[in-house]
Each structure stands twice: as structure tokens, then as C-alpha cells.
Amino acid sequence: MQIFRAFTDTARMAETGFRTYNHARPHGPWPPLADEARILVKNTGRRSTRPLRTTLADVARAAGVSINTASRAFRSPKTVRPELRLQIEEAATALHYLPNRLAGGLAGAHTGIVGVVVTSLFYSEFGETLETMQGELEAAGLHVMLGNSRYDRNEELRLVRAMLSWRPAGIGLVGVDHHPGIRELLKREQVPVVEFWDVCDDCFDCSVGMDHCRIGAIQAGHLIARDCTRIAFVGSTRNEDHRARKRLAGCMATVREQLGCELTQCTLTEGGSPELGARLARTLLESHPEIDGIACNSDVVAFGVLRTLREMGLRVPNDVKVIGFGDRAAATCMNPSLSTVIPPRSAIGEEAARMLLRRIDGGKPAIRTFDAELAARGSTGGP
Amino acid sequence: MQIFRAFTDTARMAETGFRTYNHARPHGPWPPLADEARILVKNTGRRSTRPLRTTLADVARAAGVSINTASRAFRSPKTVRPELRLQIEEAATALHYLPNRLAGGLAGAHTGIVGVVVTSLFYSEFGETLETMQGELEAAGLHVMLGNSRYDRNEELRLVRAMLSWRPAGIGLVGVDHHPGIRELLKREQVPVVEFWDVCDDCFDCSVGMDHCRIGAIQAGHLIARDCTRIAFVGSTRNEDHRARKRLAGCMATVREQLGCELTQCTLTEGGSPELGARLARTLLESHPEIDGIACNSDVVAFGVLRTLREMGLRVPNDVKVIGFGDRAAATCMNPSLSTVIPPRSAIGEEAARMLLRRIDGGKPAIRTFDAELAARGSTGGP
DNA sequence: TTGAAAGCGCTACCAG
DNA sequence: CTGGTAGCGCTTTCAA
Numbered sequence: 001m002q003i004f005r006a007f008t009d010t011a012r013m014a015e016t017g018f019r020t021y022n023h024a025r026p027h028g029p030w031p032p033l034a035d036e037a038r039i040l041v042k043n044t045g046r047r048s049t050r051p052l053r054t055t056l057a058d059v060a061r062a063a064g065v066s067i068n069t070a071s072r073a074f075r076s077p078k079t080v081r082p083e084l085r086l087q088i089e090e091a092a093t094a095l096h097y098l099p100n101r102l103a104g105g106l107a108g109a110h111t112g113i114v115g116v117v118v119t120s121l122f123y124s125e126f127g128e129t130l131e132t133m134q135g136e137l138e139a140a141g142l143h144v145m146l147g148n149s150r151y152d153r154n155e156e157l158r159l160v161r162a163m164l165s166w167r168p169a170g171i172g173l174v175g176v177d178h179h180p181g182i183r184e185l186l187k188r189e190q191v192p193v194v195e196f197w198d199v200c201d202d203c204f205d206c207s208v209g210m211d212h213c214r215i216g217a218i219q220a221g222h223l224i225a226r227d228c229t230r231i232a233f234v235g236s237t238r239n240e241d242h243r244a245r246k247r248l249a250g251c252m253a254t255v256r257e258q259l260g261c262e263l264t265q266c267t268l269t270e271g272g273s274p275e276l277g278a279r280l281a282r283t284l285l286e287s288h289p290e291i292d293g294i295a296c297n298s299d300v301v302a303f304g305v306l307r308t309l310r311e312m313g314l315r316v317p318n319d320v321k322v323i324g325f326g327d328r329a330a331a332t333c334m335n336p337s338l339s340t341v342i343p344p345r346s347a348i349g350e351e352a353a354r355m356l357l358r359r360i361d362g363g364k365p366a367i368r369t370f371d372a373e374l375a376a377r378g379s380t381g382g383p
Numbered sequence: 384m385q386i387f388r389a390f391t392d393t394a395r396m397a398e399t400g401f402r403t404y405n406h407a408r409p410h411g412p413w414p415p416l417a418d419e420a421r422i423l424v425k426n427t428g429r430r431s432t433r434p435l436r437t438t439l440a441d442v443a444r445a446a447g448v449s450i451n452t453a454s455r456a457f458r459s460p461k462t463v464r465p466e467l468r469l470q471i472e473e474a475a476t477a478l479h480y481l482p483n484r485l486a487g488g489l490a491g492a493h494t495g496i497v498g499v500v501v502t503s504l505f506y507s508e509f510g511e512t513l514e515t516m517q518g519e520l521e522a523a524g525l526h527v528m529l530g531n532s533r534y535d536r537n538e539e540l541r542l543v544r545a546m547l548s549w550r551p552a553g554i555g556l557v558g559v560d561h562h563p564g565i566r567e568l569l570k571r572e573q574v575p576v577v578e579f580w581d582v583c584d585d586c587f588d589c590s591v592g593m594d595h596c597r598i599g600a601i602q603a604g605h606l607i608a609r610d611c612t613r614i615a616f617v618g619s620t621r622n623e624d625h626r627a628r629k630r631l632a633g634c635m636a637t638v639r640e641q642l643g644c645e646l647t648q649c650t651l652t653e654g655g656s657p658e659l660g661a662r663l664a665r666t667l668l669e670s671h672p673e674i675d676g677i678a679c680n681s682d683v684v685a686f687g688v689l690r691t692l693r694e695m696g697l698r699v700p701n702d703v704k705v706i707g708f709g710d711r712a713a714a715t716c717m718n719p720s721l722s723t724v725i726p727p728r729s730a731i732g733e734e735a736a737r738m739l740l741r742r743i744d745g746g747k748p749a750i751r752t753f754d755a756e757l758a759a760r761g762s763t764g765g766p
Numbered sequence: 767t768t769g770a771a772a773g774c775g776c777t778a779c780c781a782g
Numbered sequence: 783c784t785g786g787t788a789g790c791g792c793t794t795t796c797a798a
Contacts, residue, residue: 053572055791066769071793081767096571101548102494103791106485106774113528121514123712124507131504134531143545145496146529148517162526165484188479189436274716303716310718329506330713333657333686335693438775449785454777464783486775489790 054095062091074099105167114356115163116172117147117156119241122271123300125326126174129197132349133172140357142169151240151271153179164189170356176200176207177242192359196352198243199369206355208348208368212243215341215372216250219295219323222339224258226321226380228293231255232264234280234305235297236272244272244297247325251295264288272297277304285312285320292320299324299331302338306379322379336378344370437478445474457482488550497739498546499555500530500539502624505654506683508709509557512580515732516555523740525552534623534654536562547572553739559583559590560625575742579735581626582752589738591731591751595626598724598755599633602678602706605722607641609763611676611704614638615647617663617688618680619655627655627680630708634678647671655680660687668695668703675703682707682714685721689762705762708755719761727753 060070065084073080073088080088091097105111114137118126134144145163149156157179163171164185170192173182176199186193186204193205198212216233223231233251237244248265255263266284270276277296281304285291296302302324306316314320316336324331324340331338347370355366376383443453448467456463456471463471474480488494497520501509517527528546532539540562546554547568553575556565559582569576569587576588581595599616606614616634620627631648638646649667653659660679664687668674679685685707689699697703699719707714707723714721730753738749759766 053791057791067792068770068794069768072768075793079767084767098544098572099548100489100550100791102485102489102550103774104793106483106489106776107791107793108774109793111485121510121517122507124505124510127504127507127510130529131531134504134529135533138530138542138545143549144529146513146517146527147521148514150518159521161481162521165482166526167483167485189481274712300712303713307716307718328713329657329683330686330711330717333690334713334716335690335718436775440775450776451778451785451787452783455784458777462783467783483775486790487777489792490775490777491790492777 053100054097056097056099058095059088059091059097062095063087110169110360111167112142113145113166113168114142114170114172115145115147115160115166115168117149117159117163118174119149119151119156120271121148123298124328126197126345128345129349129352132346133196133353134349136350136353137356140353142357142360151238153240157181157185160185164191169360170194172196172352172356173204174198175243176203176209177240192356192365194352194355194359196348198246199367201367203367205365206352206359206367208351208355208366208370210343210348210370210372212246213250213253215325215343216247216252216295217254218250218341218372218374219247219325220251220254220263221258222323222374222376222380223293223295223321224254226293226317228321229259229261230264230288230290231259231293231295232266232284232288232291233295233297234266234277234284235301236270236276237267237297238269238271247297264291267297272301274300274304274307277301278308279304281305281308282312285309285314294320294322296322296324299326299328299338299340302340302379303330303334306334306338316379317381321381327375331375332377334379339377339380340375342373342375344372436483437480439480439482441478442471442474442480445478446471493552493743494550495525496528496549496551497525497553497555498528498530498543498549498551500532500542500546501557502532502534502539503654504531506681507711509580509728511728512732512735515729516579516736517732519733519736520739523736525740525743534621536623540564540568543568547574552743553577555579555735555739556587557581558626559586559592560623575739575748577735577738577742579731581629582750584750586750588748589735589742589750591734591738591749591753593726593731593753593755595629596633596636598708598726599630599635599678600637601633601724601755601757602630602708603634603637603646604641605706605757605759605763606676606678606704607637609676609700609704612642612644613647613671613673614642614676614678615649615667615671615674616678616680617649617660617667618684619653619659620650620680621652621654630680647674650680655684657683657687657690660684661691662687664688664691665695668692668697677703677705679705679707682709682711682721682723685723685762686713686717689717689721699762700764704764710758714758715760717762722760722763723758725756725758727755 056070057067060067070088073085077085137144147159149159160182173195174197176195195203195207197209199207199209233248252263266280294305296305302322305322309316309320316322324338327340327342331340351368439453440450443450453471456468460468520527530542532542543565556578557580559578578586578590580592582590582592616631635646649663677688679688685705688705692699692703699705707721710723710725714723734751
């Protein structure tokens with residue numbers, strides 16, 4: 001038995017003696033789709049190994065219209081007579097039509113893929129931002145393809161290249177400090193880009209995030225306002241976590257300015273974790289017992305610091321005050337509750353998505369800075 | 384001026400008088416890619432609006448080989464003479480060739496996209512699992528397209544459909560309880576699927592995760608082993624969070640069996656958070672002051688419970704013992720540290736990816752259950 | 767408002 | 783080992 005597939009190829013149509021595809025066969029119910037169907041292509045007897053799936057052509061044929069009209073019925077319904085449109089929709093439902101967006105992307109102007117490369121998925125650092133961003137894009141019919149560079153610039157470059165090979169409608173990147181190759185690549189591809197979480201003026205295209213120097217300054221400023229005079233900065237400063245370094249720098253500058261002395265830096269290049277915080281705090285306080293204020297590079301680190309302080313018999317906030325960054329869920333449940341700086345996670349995700357959407361729609365690049373908010377809690381003496 | 388593009392179309396070749404594409408023009412350096420280039424298609428003067436990008440055909444021409452050979456040079460390098468391969472690679476680099484995976488996917492057997500639909504991105508519930516899974520797939524050249532159903536079955540169905548329209552090589556889904564339409568859809572598409580985090584025998588294809596009933600049983604069993612006799616279960620049981628309900632059920636059954644009494648259930652259908660835990664704990668203890676053991680549906684909820692207990696002047700573990708689920712980073716930093724059940728997050732992610740990879744490679748479906756481990760800490764009286 | 771046909775860039779098959 | 787060529791399924795002119 002020979003099953004004719006939907007086809008548009010002129011030569012084949014001529015060969016089979018049909019003038020137009022739509023009328024190649026009488027209309028009517030489509031033969032049931034056999035599982036793992038193998039079909040005969042052309043009259044050559046050659047076999048295709050791909051499953052027989054409903055295509056737009058099948059829908060068109062079943063509805064008695066041209067492929068083109070069927071396409072328009074989905075894409076711009078207003079340009080098709082309502083009655084035809086209904087027929088087409090019915091045919092699509094009956095045949096379980098599922099559009100092939102690869103084909104659509106290949107033929108069309110853009111793809112509906114947005115490549116997002118984050119630096120980490122652990123500890124939900126970007127979970128909430130990603131959730132909002134993804135939701136916003138989804139609502140516009142775009143899908144997020146996710147990459148994770150694990151704070152590795154070369155890996156990030158490779159991922160961006162990989163994303164670009166899907167011809168994305170846009171690209172999202174965490175931070176503004178990247179491998180130089182990325183700028184070159186993105187420029188050549190002329191694709192809308194949003195760098196989020198951190199901001200700068202010299203970004204590739206769009207950027208939205210926080211001034212991380214300022215966050216460090218807020219931490220130090222708050223400790224100073226609470227009468228700390230010997231301040232330490234504790235946490236992870238991975239080589240390629242530029243944002244962590246900026247927070248450190250902001251903290252350092254503020255201490256220098258307002259206190260006229262140097263910050264005690266106690267950091268390692270391994271990733272942040274409670275264990276890191278716990279270890280660093282012990283080292284720090286054994287060698288610098290005069291420390292009365294600790295700014296942590298993340299809440300997760302601060303949790304560990306609080307634990308060590310407790311173990312060492314130091315009272316918080318009386319003996320030492322502690323502030324984190326990130327406002328993780330557990331912060332309010334620590335004893336005492338952890339003061340921290342709150343990043344507007346969902347606002348950033350939402351704005352990142354919107355910027356991309358506007359750019360894809362032909363709009364201009366934009367840059368926007370969000371403020372991070374101080375949450376003064378028990379660990380620095382309360383509100 | 385008329386710029387000829389790479390083309391393979393026979394009719395056009397005939398029209399332009401060239402026998403084969405590769406020799407259509409003398410070899411040599413490719414003209415620089417003008418930004419936003421507009422090109423003349425055919426001799427009709429029609430204009431294409433798409434940017435002029437390097438295609439495989441360009442690379443082939445520059446290297447003096449057929450498109451076909453160039454393709455094989457990338458895909459299965461061994462089948463091409465080393466010296467030719469080098470030429471092709473050099474041409475690709477010189478022309479900044481970026482493969483178009485849409486085209487590859489459309490023409491080839493499968494696409495290199497894996498659609499993953501999670502129920503939440505918040506609180507990093509699946510962050511670590513996703514991180515491992517994504518990494519494992521990335522290493523195999525597959526890319527994760529991410530969807531988030533927000534615990535909504537209809538949304539999940541829509542997302543699966545959306546993912547399928549990208550003709551993914553595989554699909555990953557959180558949990559094993561889905562909208563019936565999903566089974567139908569996946570069956571029709573014959574695509575490898577892995578359901579992860581939860582397991583069951585009647586899964587679509589593959590599944591890997593934990594027995595969530597068992598997790599509830601572990602929680603209750605541990606509280607009972609620590610001499611609790613009045614046990615409550617606290618947390619969020621969203622309508623469509625079947626896993627939370629299974630943990631509740633497991634807990635309930637164990638209490639009934641071992642204690643011969645009923646569990647006090649104190650749950651709401653809103654999402655889990657410290658605030659929920661805090662509120663529920665207050666309600667619970669005001670009406671059931673006899674409670675001496677609380678199993679929480681997640682660590683995040685347990686954090687809030689601990690806070691309330693502290694505020695109410697109840698001592699943990701002396702007056703009330705508390706156990707969570709999830710082993711969030713902060714758990715060891717609570718005061719007292721939080722006992723919990725540890726899910727093997729990365730193991731699940733890794734195995735999920737591997738199962739998919741094996742299936743894509745023609746392997747058989749598999750089912751695998753991982754055990755969750757008890758972490759007995761301060762909130763239940765220590766190890 | 768509808769239809770015809772030319773691609774989009776690549777893979778896979780077959781022939782040499 | 784290499785090349786020719788027919789699609790993959792869709793969008794997009796252009797013509798009717």
C-alpha cells in the first residue's frame with residue numbers, strides 16, 4: 001500500500017498528475033496515524049524513517065484550502081474568512097495538528113526562542129528572577145532555552161554560541177562582565193540582548209539590575225549607623241563573580257570614607273555556602289576579636305556566620321552585628337532574624353523580559369537600575 | 384549590484400547557467416558580511432529581509448567542497464579526509480560560521496532540544512536537580528527548554544504542547560500526576576519522557592525520584608522514635624501538589640499504625656513559605672497544646688514553625704520536636720538546627736538526564752527510585 | 767481573500 | 783571518501 005504524504009513539491013505534483021496539492025485527493029477523514037508509520041516517499045519506493053505526523057498541509061487538505069490559507073488562519077486569523085477559519089480549526093483539532101516551530105522558525109523572521117544563560121541554578125540565586133522572566137516571555141509565546149555557565153567565562157561563551165545556533169529571538173545574560181568573544185558574537189548576530197542582575201552603561205544592548213557597589217555600601221552604611229567601628233566582609237569572591245567583588249568594593253569604600261579605616265576582608269574563592277561562612281567567621285574572629293560588624297556576601301554565608309557566632313558564645317547583635325544580602329526565605333527565621341539587603345528579584349526578571357520583548361518588536365535598547373532595599377532586623381539590632 | 388547567495392536549488396542553478404553550486408563562483412575570500420545586509424534573491428530583484436549569515440554552503444564553497452562534505456566534516460569527522468576537514472574547519476572559522484540548528488533539526492532525525500516542565504522555580508525546589516540535569520544534557524549537546532507550570536495542570540498541558548511543537552528529542556516533567564491530556568499527547572508524539580522527583584510504575588515512559596509516601600513515613604517514624612505521641616502535620620498542600628499529599632498520607636498512615644491515633648493535620652492550599660508555617664503553627668498550638676511533634680511539608684515551612692515556637696516560648700526539642708523536608712542550606716543554621724529528610728537532588732537530576740539520553744539513543748524505558756535520607760538534628764534532639 | 771511557488775539551511779540517501 | 787539532490791514543514795512574496 002502506498003500512502004501519499006502531504007507535499008508541495010511541484011515536480012512531484014506534476015509527476016502524479018495533480019495540478020494543485022489541495023486537490024490531490026478527495027477531501028474527507030484523514031487515515032488514522034499509524035504508530036511508527038513508515039511511508040513511501042514519492043513513487044520511488046524510498047522509505048522515510050520519520051514518524052508520520054500531521055502537517056499544516058494535511059490540515060489544509062482536510063479543510064479544502066491551500067497551505068497558505070491554513071497558515072494564515074493560525075497566524076493572522078482576521079485575513080481568513082470566518083467560515084473557512086472554522087473549517088481549518090476543526091481539521092486541525094481532528095487531526096491533532098501540532099505546529100512545527102522549527103520549520104516556522106526556519107522560514108520566518110524569528111524563532112520564539114530566548115536563550116538565557118545564568119551563572120548558577122543552585123541556592124535559587126536566580127530562581128525567582130528566572131520564574132518571572134520566563135513567565136513573561138511565555139505569555140508572549142516565547143520559550144526560554146536555559147544555559148548555566150557555573151561562573152565560568154569560557155563556558156558562558158560556549159553557551160552563548162550554542163544558544164545562537166538556535167537563532168534565538170533574544171538572549172538574556174546574568175551580569176555585565178563577560179568574555180570579550182561574547183560581545184563580538186552578539187554584535188555579529190545582531191540579536192537583542194538583555195544583561196540582567198547587574199547593570200552598566202556600556203552593556204551590549206539592554207541591561208537591568210542593581211548597582212552592586214551600592215549594595216556593599218548599604219551593608220557597610222547600615223553597620224556603621226548601628227555603631228560598628230571594626231567591620232569585616234565575609235564570603236565567597238569567586239574569580240568570575242564580578243558582582244560579589246563589586247559588593248566588596250562598595251563595602252570597602254564606605255568603611256574607608258565613613259570610618260577612615262580599612263575593612264577586614266575575609267573571603268575565599270570557593271562558592272558561597274553556610275559552611276564557608278561558618279569557617280570564615282571562626283578564622284576571622286580568632287585573629288580579629290575586635291570585629292563588631294560583619295557584612296556577608298550572601299545570606300547563605302551569613303547563616304553560617306550566625307551559627308559560628310552562636311557556637312563561639314558571641315551574642316548577636318550585642319557583641320557582633322551581621323548583615324547579609326539576598327533576603328532568602330530563612331532570613332526572618334534565624335535567631336536573631338538576619339538583617340539583609342533585598343534584591344527586587346521579580347521586578348528584574350519582569351523588566352528583563354519586557355526589554356527583550358520591546359527590542360524584538362523593534363524598540364530601542366534600554367538600561368534600568370533597580371534599588372535594593374535594606375531590611376534592618378534582629379542581627380543588627382532591629383528596625 | 385547583485386549578490387548571489389548560497390543556494391542549492393536546481394532550477395535556479397540551471398537558470399543561472401551553473402552546473403553545480405560549489406563552482407558557481409571562483410573560490411576565495413567571502414565578501415565581508417554587511418550589517419543588516421539585504422540581498423537580492425534570484426534575478427527577480429525580490430528582496431529578502433533577513434540578515435546575510437554564513438551558511439554551511441558558504442563554508443563549503445570557501446573550502447572548495449560540496450555542502451555535503453562540509454556537513455559531514457562537522458557531524459562525523461572520521462568520514463572526511465583530514466586535510467579536507469582542516470580546510471573546512473578553517474573556512475568555518477574564517478567565515479564565523481554558526482550552524483543553524485533549526486535547519487538541522489528540521490532535516491535531521493531529532494533536534495537536540497529537551498523540554499523540561501517544572502512546577503516551580505521559586506525557593507530552588509528544583510534548582511539543584513535542574514542544574515545537574517541541564518549540565519548532563521548540555522554535555523551531550525542537548526539544550527533544555529524550560530517551562531514552569533506553577534502547579535497548574537492545565538498550564539502544564541499547554542506547556543507540554545508548546546514544548547512538543549519544538550519537536551524535542553525528549554521531555555522532562557516534574558512528578559507523575561498529570562492532566563490526562565498529557566499522556567495522550569506524549570503517546571501520539573512518541574517522544575522519550577522522564578518524569579522525575581516522584582516515581583510510579585505507571586509512568587509515561589521513564590521515571591526517577593523518591594517515594595514521597597515513604598518520606599512522610601520517615602518523618603513520622605523519626606518523631607515517634609523520639610518519643611512524640613501527639614503528632615501534627617503542617618504545611619502547604621496545594622490541590623495539585625500530589626507529592627505534598629503523598630508525604631502527608633505517609634505520615635498519617637505511620638502515626639495511625641505505630642501510635643494507634645490520628646495525626647493532627649494543619650494545612651492550607653496556598654504555597655509553602657515561612658509565613659505559612661508561622662501562622663499554621665500558632666493556630667495549631669493554640670487549639671492543640673498537647674502536640675509534641677510537628678512534621679512539616681518542607682523546610683521552608685519548618686523555618687516558620689520554629690520561629691513561632693520560639694515566639695510562643697516553647698522549647699525545641701524539649702517541648703515540641705520539629706522535622707522538615709528538603710534540607711535547605713539554612714537548616715543546619717537554625718537554632719536549634721532543623722532535622723529534615725534529604726532528597727538526593729543531584730542524583731535525581733543526573734539520572735533523569737541519563738535516562739533520557741539512553742532513550743534517545745534507542746534504549747529502553749527505566750524506572751528508578753532513590754531513597755531519601757533522614758538527617759536527625761537539634762530540632763528532634765540531635766543525632 | 768485566496769493560491770502558487772520559492773525558499774529557509776541542513777541532513778540523509780544514493781550513486782559514483 | 784565525495785558529490786548530487788530531494789526533501790524537512792513552514793512563511794512569505796507575488797499574482798490572481
